[in-house]
Amino acid sequence: MAIRCDFCTSKARYLQRHSGAKFCGRCFTKSLRRRVWRDVGRNRMISDSRFAIFAVSGGKDSVACLDIVAPLGRVRRTQMAVLTVDEGIRGYREEGIKRARKAARASDLEFHTASFKREFGADLDSIVDRLGSPKRACTYCGVLRRWILNRHARDLGADRLITGHNLDDEAESALLNLIRGDPARLARSGPNYILSHEKLVPRVKPLRGIPGKETLLYDIFNRLDVHLGSCPYAGFDFRNQVRSFLNQVEEDRPTSKSSFLSTVDRLSAQFARLYAGGRLVECSRCGEPTVGGECKACQLLRSVGLL
């Protein structure tokens, strides 16, 4: 006999290991939306926003985030749009951009693109060629993507940048920051945005409490078209080792990631007080906000001869 959903009579499709609850697709969708909407409200992510931009890659998280949060924005009469960055990764990025455009159309939002090639004069593939190895591709990609997202969101007049980071991403980043011994960065993380510079568009992460598995389930249950391909450079990142470790711990002890992240959040609140004096200033070259001197994006571009 089929095992039933705990909330209706339909067949159960998912066992939420940390709670023990069994869900059918419909009840799971309702529950996940409710959790995200509650977090968006509790952390005042868009409550006073006039114009919010969704950073959408076309992958499982950003597409789910758009699908869940856009209706909430409409109710609150927040103007919204979608922004996608084309990093320029042959044979990989094109599919994601197609999905991002489709998701924007489905939510009836304006679609904007920005690209490494247009902004920096070189795409990620040619930056990797200049580096001579793909080992640091994720470092360059991450820093330059954040630079572009902030610049374009600000140019479009946005007062929020909504990203699809999920619980796994956040737990990984927290552990990476601890391993690297970077408490200042830890101080800048956390569930609540801090307006630390007038040129920095505050970033909010509605899926911060949702495991990656659940965002993919949401996509599948709601037939959202997402790009599931693997980035050819992702395998070289140290983050993969951290991810495997955390997944193994979570498998053995469900709730580990969320307890770890909430502990780190409490620590980061303490660190934020310690590092409160470190205000952001404008980069001496590009004018974007940075901790001092030349920003990381300019330093990286200079290192590969693009400045």
Next chain:
Amino acid sequence: MSRSEKITVWVEVKGGRGPRRFRVGRGCQVSDLLRRMGLLSEEFIAVRRGMVVAEFEPLKENDRISLIKVFSGG
């Protein structure tokens, strides 16, 4: 019907190699299959005939299971 009785299932990891054949005990669940393959249930979603299958779901003779990787990277 006993657990020692064996059934055949076909498993394919999306984006990986073609389907692989497994002989498992009758009553074997999706979670048992993942464990046998050395995979974490945290990292995969099992799909049968286009529908998500819960990890406590018992496998049936000649089931074709697709495993979708949660962490594709990128």
